[in-house]
Amino acid sequence: MSSIHIDPLEKKWIWAVGTIVVLTWIVQLYYAIADSIHPPSNVEVIDSAKLHMTEEFAEKNLGVKKEEDGSYTVTMVAARYGFYPPMIEVPVDTKVKLRIASFDVLHGLHVPGSNMATMVVPGYVSEVTTAFTKTGDFPMICNEFCGLGHDYMYAKVRVLAKQ
Amino acid sequence: MSMTAQLSTASGVNHVDADIKASGNSLGIWAMRVAFIALVVGLPMGFFQAAERSGLFPWLESTAVYFASTTTHGVLLAFVLTTFFTMGFGYHTMAHSINKKAFFGWIGFWVSLVGTLIAAVPMLTGAASVLYTFYPPEMAHPAFYVGATLLVVGSWFWVADMLIGFTQWKRENPGKPVPLVMFAIAINALMWGWTSLGVASEVLFQLIPVSLGLMETLDPGLARTLFSWTLHAIVYFWLIPAYIVMYTIMPKEAGGRLFSDEMARIAFVMLFIFSVPIGFHHLYLDPMQAAGWKLLHMFGTFMVAIPTFITGFTVIASLEIAGRLRGGKGLFGWIMALDWKNPVVLAGMLSLLMLTAGGWGGVINASYSMDVMVHNTQWVTGHFHLIFGGTTVIMYLAGAYWLWPKITGHALYSKTLAVWQLWLYAVGMVVLTGPWHALGLAGQPRRVSSTPYNQFPEVVASWGTYELLMVIGASMIVVSGFMFIYNLCKTASSKIAASEAEAKVEYAQAIHPPVRVPRLLNSFTFWNWAMFAYMIISYGYPILQFAFIGTPGVIPWGY
Numbered sequence A: 001m002s003s004i005h006i007d008p009l010e011k012k013w014i015w016a017v018g019t020i021v022v023l024t025w026i027v028q029l030y031y032a033i034a035d036s037i038h039p040p041s042n043v044e045v046i047d048s049a050k051l052h053m054t055e056e057f058a059e060k061n062l063g064v065k066k067e068e069d070g071s072y073t074v075t076m077v078a079a080r081y082g083f084y085p086p087m088i089e090v091p092v093d094t095k096v097k098l099r100i101a102s103f104d105v106l107h108g109l110h111v112p113g114s115n116m117a118t119m120v121v122p123g124y125v126s127e128v129t130t131a132f133t134k135t136g137d138f139p140m141i142c143n144e145f146c147g148l149g150h151d152y153m154y155a156k157v158r159v160l161a162k163q
Numbered sequence B: 001m002s003m004t005a006q007l008s009t010a011s012g013v014n015h016v017d018a019d020i021k022a023s024g025n026s027l028g029i030w031a032m033r034v035a036f037i038a039l040v041v042g043l044p045m046g047f048f049q050a051a052e053r054s055g056l057f058p059w060l061e062s063t064a065v066y067f068a069s070t071t072t073h074g075v076l077l078a079f080v081l082t083t084f085f086t087m088g089f090g091y092h093t094m095a096h097s098i099n100k101k102a103f104f105g106w107i108g109f110w111v112s113l114v115g116t117l118i119a120a121v122p123m124l125t126g127a128a129s130v131l132y133t134f135y136p137p138e139m140a141h142p143a144f145y146v147g148a149t150l151l152v153v154g155s156w157f158w159v160a161d162m163l164i165g166f167t168q169w170k171r172e173n174p175g176k177p178v179p180l181v182m183f184a185i186a187i188n189a190l191m192w193g194w195t196s197l198g199v200a201s202e203v204l205f206q207l208i209p210v211s212l213g214l215m216e217t218l219d220p221g222l223a224r225t226l227f228s229w230t231l232h233a234i235v236y237f238w239l240i241p242a243y244i245v246m247y248t249i250m251p252k253e254a255g256g257r258l259f260s261d262e263m264a265r266i267a268f269v270m271l272f273i274f275s276v277p278i279g280f281h282h283l284y285l286d287p288m289q290a291a292g293w294k295l296l297h298m299f300g301t302f303m304v305a306i307p308t309f310i311t312g313f314t315v316i317a318s319l320e321i322a323g324r325l326r327g328g329k330g331l332f333g334w335i336m337a338l339d340w341k342n343p344v345v346l347a348g349m350l351s352l353l354m355l356t357a358g359g360w361g362g363v364i365n366a367s368y369s370m371d372v373m374v375h376n377t378q379w380v381t382g383h384f385h386l387i388f389g390g391t392t393v394i395m396y397l398a399g400a401y402w403l404w405p406k407i408t409g410h411a412l413y414s415k416t417l418a419v420w421q422l423w424l425y426a427v428g429m430v431v432l433t434g435p436w437h438a439l440g441l442a443g444q445p446r447r448v449s450s451t452p453y454n455q456f457p458e459v460v461a462s463w464g465t466y467e468l469l470m471v472i473g474a475s476m477i478v479v480s481g482f483m484f485i486y487n488l489c490k491t492a493s494s495k496i497a498a499s500e501a502e503a504k505v506e507y508a509q510a511i512h513p514p515v516r517v518p519r520l521l522n523s524f525t526f527w528n529w530a531m532f533a534y535m536i537i538s539y540g541y542p543i544l545q546f547a548f549i550g551t552p553g554v555i556p557w558g559y
């Protein structure tokens, strides 16, 4: 086996880069574990064509619910070209869990300036938990191309001051 | 024997048989002609899109045209330009570096070209406005999928050609290192073979059957998982030819030597192994995969920093050698001493600058917890135009300036025009993508033809200026694209013969040309098995799970 020449300076460089990679891992692992920051990943299936026949995603059950522990659960449906219900109101600095399913094609949602974002894949329920840190009206924008009306697919999130 | 090996590699010019040269040249130039036609058709579409979505030209606005255009622009630039450039560059390299003729040759070229033309019809008529990622359950006309499949199948003939040439040469030259340029091309071919399997399975087993009505439903979660298998490594398939120009052509053009042949091989092997099994960073926000798998892919994603930084080091060190040989002194004096008027050197410098800027953006996208802020925002469009449209494609342009005189035998029409063109291209790219990064952070989504969110004044307040800048950057790039094509056409029709130096195909020599290299850096067997194992680990369960989680089927939809 022949040996290879690596310049001493380049060797140091590689060690430095390797160290940076490991540090980057550690930082991310730390936040994942210590603050439980995970991307939305709940692997839960649903029949998109029959959302209205489920208890949870039936039209009358959509919207905002306050839980006993003081947090909020928001249930929504994404369907071309809107989020339903089209407006939700939640308090600031409070844990909000969003559960959402698509009725038709792929959608995505993002509330700019917050961590409220997830893909909405037909056949699956997306779940994302966050807390809004600013009061005001924000758009919840569909951010995955879902057809020619995609530009107009957005809802309103009203973040209220705490009572 | 080691003496002759040293002598034959002491100059980067290799012996090439006349018929092999002729075949490598004509395959090379035809594939690249197709590539650059795709570029020059695709760029004005990009300009249209920028203008349309800016909201500054209300008379231009049409959602249907926008998405037909964006689909075509994406397919032409991401699939047609890249595949044909890489094929052409590979055919040429194989002839000139190892004196081998492509076994399938024109078959691959024609299959890919016919596929492109078949897919073009539904795209241009608005029957396939599903964007270049064609995520189901939205469905395009079946001809779109069939055409795209043929484009990929054609490239598989090319993959086979590169690997056959590589293997034959090794058999005839036992123990000798395969020339770096060919080693890198072959590794790119092998990687593309692995990479394309994901999307190929999606198209063959899900999209084509459903679009033809043979199957009623599909699982979009499985489709996205298979697509993610391809989606990351494909960008390395595009980028590696750019790196090859930096490692094996630029040092020579700069008047120096390659700093380290072995480190270059190590970098290419790492790019191979770290690029395919990490596609889940494209699925961070998807529901159908559990968080642990995403975390695993995050670890692998960051490993790619190592070959990237090795490349930065080796390429910049090679340039430094050239700068000092040209009389540059001091810590940074060598930079000014470089030949900034040489298109390959200039493009390389601009490319490295864009890579540095874009790389930082990539760290954010790849982060397990930060991606959520930028996912599917205009930031992403900014990121990949900078790294791909900028860093990568500018090296394709440089490669063409280098190759056209060699293949046509005519002197480059105008070096000055080339230099201005490259500057304009890079500056335009920065002016286009800088504002996109800002818009993305401000929450603007990608893939919209308008931004009708005026009832949220706080959110949209900052967007206006950036929209204007984006249109200015876009026009710079379009003008620069025409300058490029004009220069190549004038070169081809020129009556002035290329100088001997310009006509000679000569690859950069390393400071220590390798006489022997370890087997692991001269053969793919081990790496193939390593890839196999790594793929089983990272994609095995995540794909298998779809067999038992019981996703109810999803019907196809129009758009």
Ligand code: HEM
Residues within 6 Å of the ligand: B043, B044, B045, B046, B047, B048, B049, B050, B053, B070, B071, B073, B074, B075, B077, B078, B081, B131, B132, B133, B381, B385, B388, B389, B390, B393, B432, B445, B446, B447, B448, B449, B473, B474, B475, B477, B478
């Ligand atoms: C004049 C220069 C260019 C302009 C103004 C431009 C503009 C655009 C715009 C506005 C989009 C749509 C983004 C969206 O709706 O989210 C887009 C998409 C795209 N561009 Fe460009 N582009 C240019 C050059 C390039 C180049 C040189 C490449 C690569 C070689 C490239 C590759 C792509 C790809 C792959 C997409 C697909 C994006 C998607 O489907 O979301 N573009 N471009």
Ligand SMILES: [Cu+2]
Residues within 6 Å of the ligand: A080, A081, A106, A107, A108, A142, A143, A144, A145, A146, A150, A153
């Ligand atoms: Cu949508």
Ligand SMILES: [Cu+2]
Residues within 6 Å of the ligand: B231, B232, B233, B279, B281, B282
């Ligand atoms: Cu990626």
